[in-house]
Amino acid sequence: MSxxxxxxxxxxxxxxxxxxxxxxxxxxxxxxxxxxIVAWMFNATPMVIDRFGPMLLAIFPAFVMFLVxxxxxxxxxxxxxxxxxxxxxxxxxDFLVGYALAFALLAAVQAVVLTxxxxxxxxxxxxxxxxxxxxxxxxxxxLGSSLGLAASSVARTEFQAVQMLPVVVVPQLLICGLxxxxxxxxxxxxxxxxxxxxxxxLEATGDLAAGRGWADAAPDAAMVAGFVVLSAILGxxxxxxxxx
Numbered sequence: 001m002s003x004x005x006x007x008x009x010x011x012x013x014x015x016x017x018x019x020x021x022x023x024x025x026x027x028x029x030x031x032x033x034x035x036x037i038v039a040w041m042f043n044a045t046p047m048v049i050d051r052f053g054p055m056l057l058a059i060f061p062a063f064v065m066f067l068v069x070x071x072x073x074x075x076x077x078x079x080x081x082x083x084x085x086x087x088x089x090x091x092x093x094d095f096l097v098g099y100a101l102a103f104a105l106l107a108a109v110q111a112v113v114l115t116x117x118x119x120x121x122x123x124x125x126x127x128x129x130x131x132x133x134x135x136x137x138x139x140x141x142x143l144g145s146s147l148g149l150a151a152s153s154v155a156r157t158e159f160q161a162v163q164m165l166p167v168v169v170v171p172q173l174l175i176c177g178l179x180x181x182x183x184x185x186x187x188x189x190x191x192x193x194x195x196x197x198x199x200x201x202l203e204a205t206g207d208l209a210a211g212r213g214w215a216d217a218a219p220d221a222a223m224v225a226g227f228v229v230l231s232a233i234l235g236x237x238x239x240x241x242x243x244x
Contacts, residue, residue: 009098
């Protein structure tokens with residue numbers, strides 16, 4: 001693995017994204033619009049956005065970045081770009097880590113913008129550290145990108161990449177504690193939620209938003225970071241040069 005080739009790959013991906021306004025709008029504008037609609041709906045009861053806003057900050061960045069990353073990565077294979085790149089002295093790790101760095105930067109910007117929008121525009125009050133909440137939102141967005149890179153390795157078309165969303169993301173939304181407390185779920189679902197990265201993302205943002213210290217959120221943040229690394233390794237191992 002070469003740092004020069006890795007950063008060159010990241011720069012190429014960022015250049016492509018800069019000339020793709022639809023993807024930029026998908027990443028930056030759509031989550032803010034959705035969160036704004038939620039805040040508007042419950043304008044008369046601000047405690048709703050105070051309670052559910054941090055949860056949405058844990059979910060939205062990961063959700064959107066998963067979709068954008070998996071489709072973009074699949075497009076590299078179906079267009080033959082990946083196959084041409086692999087004829088160069090470019091290791092799979094160079095390519096995938098470069099991609100991960102590019103989308104991690106995009107994810108960081110998205111998470112910071114969305115958190116700022118939720119706090120200063122939508123009126124979401126945070127009892128704890130706003131900077132810490134932003135950091136967790138960034139980590140959640142990177143998680144979405146990492147899962148998207150791993151999921152794209154098993155898809156053959158962009159449509160199949162989109163289909164991975166209900167396979168990988170939606171089940172986690174159902175069991176991560178967003179819809180009901182995990183301790184009220186059946187035992188089997190509790191076990192499954194323990195293996196879902198969204199569970200730890202949701203708990204970390206909830207701890208910080210409730211005013212707890214970073215020490216309380218750190219174990220969950222570490223679990224999210226572990227899933228990021230695991231997904232990246234899985235992506236490197238399963239990466240194919242092109243889609244058959």
